[in-house]
Amino acid sequence: MKIYTKTGDKGETGLWGGGRIPKDSPRINSYGTVDECNAVIGIARTVGLDRSLDDKLAQVQNRLFAVGSDLATPGDVDPAIPRIADTDIQQLEEWIDEMEAELAPLKQFIVPGGSQPAAFLHLARTVCRRAERWAVLLSREEPISEPAVVFLNRLSDFLFVAARTANRLAGVADTPWEGRRTKK
Numbered sequence: 709m710k711i712y713t714k715t716g717d718k719g720e721t722g723l724w725g726g727g728r729i730p731k732d733s734p735r736i737n738s739y740g741t742v743d744e745c746n747a748v749i750g751i752a753r754t755v756g757l758d759r760s761l762d763d764k765l766a767q768v769q770n771r772l773f774a775v776g777s778d779l780a781t782p783g784d785v786d787p788a789i790p791r792i793a794d795t796d797i798q799q800l801e802e803w804i805d806e807m808e809a810e811l812a813p814l815k816q817f818i819v820p821g822g823s824q825p826a827a828f829l830h831l832a833r834t835v836c837r838r839a840e841r842w843a844v845l846l847s848r849e850e851p852i853s854e855p856a857v858v859f860l861n862r863l864s865d866f867l868f869v870a871a872r873t874a875n876r877l878a879g880v881a882d883t884p885w886e887g888r889r890t891k892k
Contacts, residue, residue: 753769782850800859804866818883822878839860
């Protein structure tokens, strides 16, 4: 099988179950941004994460493929694709609770960054938020999987806590936002 098909050369792409839509549609933007989030998580996994955190992120990456296929499939099509389930969301919540138990409580906003793994996880979080915004826009146009949207919302929370955890494990403190203007 060749990697190029030439079927998208006119600005359209095919969907699971058939049909073609413009490449700039909310559907394509939503699952394309999920793919981007997955790629940033892949980068984060290359820069020396703790084994436990890396294992969680490997599972997240696999679930993001399910989110992408879910968002790529119109609601009236029912091919045999993996779908996001409530148990996937619950898993993220359990991991968030476990990691938060090891972190100092937040008393103010923090500036993204710190260690290199944390910086990449913060970047993944912002990309995940963008994917969620696209999925919400798509949901206003047509029915889509509600668990997929909830998963993206919860995943951004997970990535925030994972970034803080990466900093803790690296011995790097979170940087508090100062929240005030400097004098000129």
